[in-house]
Amino acid sequence: MLWQTKRPSNLSYKTSFARWCLSGWSLDQLCGAAVELGLDAIDLVGPEDWHVLKKHGLDSSMCNGAELNLVDGFIHPEYHSALHARYSEMIPRVAKAGYKRLICFAGNRRGMSEEVGMANALEGLRPM
Secondary structure, eight states: OOOOOOOOTTOSSOOEEEGGGGTTSOHHHHHHHHHHHTOOEEESBOGGGHHHHHHHTOEESSBOSSOSOSSBOTTOGGGHHHHHHHHHHHHHHHHHTTOOOBOOOOBOOTTOOHHHHHHHHHHHHTTO
């Protein structure tokens, strides 16, 4: 057996792991391992793979798919329009699929002060 430990069934919290940590495994393999371990979800799964999670009875604890990338996010006003369009399309898809969380990245500061970054992020997120 690959796994030596299984999650106790009396825990009051849910457990998951991030998909990218095991990038050498197929999602189907990851789901099988998660089920065997008694986990509840896998993090950072996008809409093209939600059917695999559902096949295994798993949740996507944090969906992805609306972000541009890790470094260009809501602290950069030049990306607000593109991010609004992507998140406006993705939020209903996440909800329709029965999921509750969608990751959002601030982006890299690239020398920007924390104060300016926070103000830019608030400006960008407020319409959402």
